[in-house]
Amino acid sequence: MIKTAAGARPSDLLPASILGLLGSRGLMTRAELATALRVSPATITQVSKDLMARGMVLELGQIASAGGRPARPLALVSSAGRIIGVKVTATHLAVIAAALDGEILKTWTLPFEPGRPEALDTAARTLVRVLGEVDGQVLGVGVAIPGVVDSLESGVADSPTIGLHNAQVGAVLRQRLGVPVLVENDVNALAVAEQVYGVGREYSTYLVVTIGRGIGCGIVIDGQVYRGATGGAGEIGHIPMVADGPPCPYGHSGCLESLIGMPGLLSKAAALGQNNTVESRDLDSDIATIRRLANLARSNKSFAEGLFGWAGQLLGGALAGAVNLLNPEVVVILGEGSEQWDLWEPGFEVEFRAKLLASRRSIPYLVEGWDEDKWALGAAALVLSSSFDRDGSTGYQGEMVRERLGIASSIGGKR
Ligand SMILES: [Zn+2]
Numbered sequence: 001m002i003k004t005a006a007g008a009r010p011s012d013l014l015p016a017s018i019l020g021l022l023g024s025r026g027l028m029t030r031a032e033l034a035t036a037l038r039v040s041p042a043t044i045t046q047v048s049k050d051l052m053a054r055g056m057v058l059e060l061g062q063i064a065s066a067g068g069r070p071a072r073p074l075a076l077v078s079s080a081g082r083i084i085g086v087k088v089t090a091t092h093l094a095v096i097a098a099a100l101d102g103e104i105l106k107t108w109t110l111p112f113e114p115g116r117p118e119a120l121d122t123a124a125r126t127l128v129r130v131l132g133e134v135d136g137q138v139l140g141v142g143v144a145i146p147g148v149v150d151s152l153e154s155g156v157a158d159s160p161t162i163g164l165h166n167a168q169v170g171a172v173l174r175q176r177l178g179v180p181v182l183v184e185n186d187v188n189a190l191a192v193a194e195q196v197y198g199v200g201r202e203y204s205t206y207l208v209v210t211i212g213r214g215i216g217c218g219i220v221i222d223g224q225v226y227r228g229a230t231g232g233a234g235e236i237g238h239i240p241m242v243a244d245g246p247p248c249p250y251g252h253s254g255c256l257e258s259l260i261g262m263p264g265l266l267s268k269a270a271a272l273g274q275n276n277t278v279e280s281r282d283l284d285s286d287i288a289t290i291r292r293l294a295n296l297a298r299s300n301k302s303f304a305e306g307l308f309g310w311a312g313q314l315l316g317g318a319l320a321g322a323v324n325l326l327n328p329e330v331v332v333i334l335g336e337g338s339e340q341w342d343l344w345e346p347g348f349e350v351e352f353r354a355k356l357l358a359s360r361r362s363i364p365y366l367v368e369g370w371d372e373d374k375w376a377l378g379a380a381a382l383v384l385s386s387s388f389d390r391d392g393s394t395g396y397q398g399e400m401v402r403e404r405l406g407i408a409s410s411i412g413g414k415r
Pocket residue numbers: 237238248249250251252253255
């Protein structure tokens with residue numbers, strides 16, 4: 001359950017939270033909203049009346065509710081806003097425009113060369129063009145970056161894997177685009193997408209683990225993404241697994257990611273005699289290579305065990321450690337590598353269960369299908385989730401999103 005609005009600034013946040021919930025979940029009755037937001041039904045009635053008067057929410061015909069009493073559900077007026085999501089990669093920007101219910105309306109793939117000094121400037125210019133192609137008011141832009149981001153509000157990013165160092169992503173884009181910009185680590189953005197559109201509807205404490213080029217983990221505790229003291233929490237890929245192993249981009253050796261991230265898998269395959277396995281800088285060709293290896297593994301049991309079984313076992317051990325440490329209710333596994341999960345699963349299942357504390361041995365995990373738009377939808381969800389901002393982590397940018405929803409200043413009679 002998403003918890004919000006009961007914190008420090010309920011008069012600001014409650015209308016935004018109602019809009020955010022209706023946007024992400026569709027129709028809801030006032031009673032359902034009151035339960036989800038942990039406020040009284042009378043408060044919901046009062047605030048929703050104001051939102052209806054502003055033309056942002058409408059009341060639909062009666063439906064039978066659980067208690068048998070008919071109720072009139074509320075819905076968002078669909079023109080209330082558009083959200084933009086940008087996933088940054090080593091070679092391009094994957095961009096989507098979405099409606100508030102998460103429906104993807106349009107996608108763009110824009111060239112991006114993060115190593116060049118003018119990279120951010122070029123990105124800003126192409127994104128200005130994208131914004132011009134979007135119908136309806138843009139509430140904000142969410143940006144998901146593989147690496148450490150200091151805060152959603154300031155958006156300074158460090159990403160050695162794609163060659164971005166101390167990049168002022170938030171400041172540059174905000175100034176050039178003229179809309180709120182929220183920047184986050186890409187795996188944390190996926191965790192936010194799960195919060196708004198996925199498992200967050202049923203669970204409040206969970207891990208979102210990605211397998212693919214890198215190995216990442218978003219941590220959601222009591223309905224909030226846990227970012228750590230400086231924004232770098234969840235680096236499960238840099239848990240040391242073996243005393244001396246392959247190097248990682250941060251200068252360690254033997255990290256989980258250096259072993260079973262995509263480049264690690266390719267070197268392991270080479271060590272198993274697949275000498276034509278060459279790692280490239282190009283994710284698409286690496287994915288093609290992994291698919292070829294997976295086909296081979298499906299007809300060669302010992303190769304399957306030696307490569308994917310071994311990788312699944314390492315992942316299972318590391319993840320069991322994370323579950324023992326954080327005690328989540330569920331684990332979600334996704335990312336481009338989840339396509340081969342049938343091959344990872346046997347090794348994973350045995351090691352994961354074996355290394356869990358007895359009291360959590362039955363924890364479920366869900367493996368989700370994958371496409372690149374999911375990263376970008378995660379970025380877009382950052383904008384919507386700023387409506388639920390309980391601890392102020394989205395700062396002034398989050399306030400601006402709420403301003404654009406037309407609700408920050410006058411409802412509730414404060415500020
Ligand atoms: Zn490392």
